Amino acid sequence: MPYLTTNNHQLHYADTHPSGALPSSKSQTLIFIHGLGSSQNYYYPILPRLPNHRCITIDTYGSGRSPYTGEAVSIESIAADVVGVMDELKIAKAVVVGHSMGGLVVTQLGSKFKDRINGVIAIGPTHPNETMVGVMEKRAETVSKDGMEPMANSIPFQATGARATPLQRAFIRELILGQNPKGYAALCKAIASSKASDYAAINCPFLLIAGQEDKSASLEGCNHIFSHVQSENKRMEVLADVGHWHCVEAPEEVGVLLSVFMETVYGA
Template sequence: MPFVQANSHRLYYADSHPDGPPTPNSLTFCFIHGLGSSQNYYYPVIPHLTKLHRCITIDTYGSARSPYTDETVTLPGIAEDVIGVMDTLHVQKAVVVGHSMGGIVVTELGARCPERIQGVVAIGPTHPSDTLVTVMNKRSETVLKSGIEPMANTIPFGAVGSRSTPLQKAFIRELILGQDPKGYAALCRAIATAKPADYAAVHAPFLLIVGDEDKSASMEGCQHIFHHISSEQKSLEVLKGVGHWHCIEAADEVGGLIAKFGDVLNVVNA
């Protein structure tokens, strides 16, 4: 299995074009998943991109196949790991795509590393709040006491929208069951202690995708992020009947929106 060393972490990853982007005008997209997920979350979406662009998907430290080694996890630390992956794979600039927890990470990257970021796509980003702190601390306690099954038995049914299918719920359940409980708990604590990124420092082109039935990343929180982003080129897209697992619940719509965003970036960079 392909692993890459980023800082002190051994991360599992996949690269659609390991020899480099397919054309001189191609973009490189780096995908960062959310809590209880893996790079496989993006596999229904990336076929919309890989004909023209390079796509790198990462299991973040402590998630899925990237082993947890008892280190404290922070969201800025995950952002540093993404830059570490880019460095190791010789990617100078990338469009970063993040879901949920990963949505916080990509805004952090846009604010802290503007010279490395060509664009930011945030999918259902979870804006830090007192409610989120309470939820994440409770989840951390639950999985350390009872394992990952309580999350797998509830999240696939409570965090999706009205359009979701039994097959989609099964996929989400499988993603959650693939987590190390200790790694999952550490990531819960990372989210609980996270501070909002400096949204005003994000100037790269910005795409925000939200589900109108998302209970985990509230519309209010997403609108707060959107209105505070400084990008001159930014757009907010709302998916009807979709909850928090956008790339599974509405893969073709999300893939199409990201592909369109890539087309716009190519025009801007031409």
């Protein structure tokens, strides 16, 4: 399994074009950042829709197969790791894709690292608020005491929409059970302490995908983010009967939306 080290974090990742050679002059490199309790595998159902691009999926520090070594985590440190991955793989610019917590990361990258970011795709992006702080602090306390089982037994049902199947919920449960409780708790604290990005500073092409039944990243929050982004090339799509696990619940629709966005904006 490929790993790289950046900012003293050993990160597991996958690369659809490990040689670095892009399929065409119009191809882009996309870097995918998952959400809390997830891993790079969250994105695998949609990758077949992006054969003309280089897709790099990362297990963030303390998630999936990226080991947790006890360091504090923040949205800023995850964003720094993404830039570090780009540096290690000699990627000058990329389109960044982030789900949930990863949405916090990619909006920060789009606002603070404009010279490195060609586009931002936010899927169910989290918008910080007081309710979220309480939820994340409680989750951190729960997993620190009882491990991942309580999260695995509740989130697949509470955070999905009406169309979610038993197989999809089982996959979500497996993603959650595979987390290191200490790493998960650290990420909960990172989300609880996060601040909203400077959305108005994002001026690159921007796509936001929301779930109609998403209770974690509400339509209200998604609309707030979208309305404040200043890009002249921005688009928002809402998936009917979908909750917070968009790429699992509606992989074909999400894949098509990304494919169309990439073709429309970049021509590939």
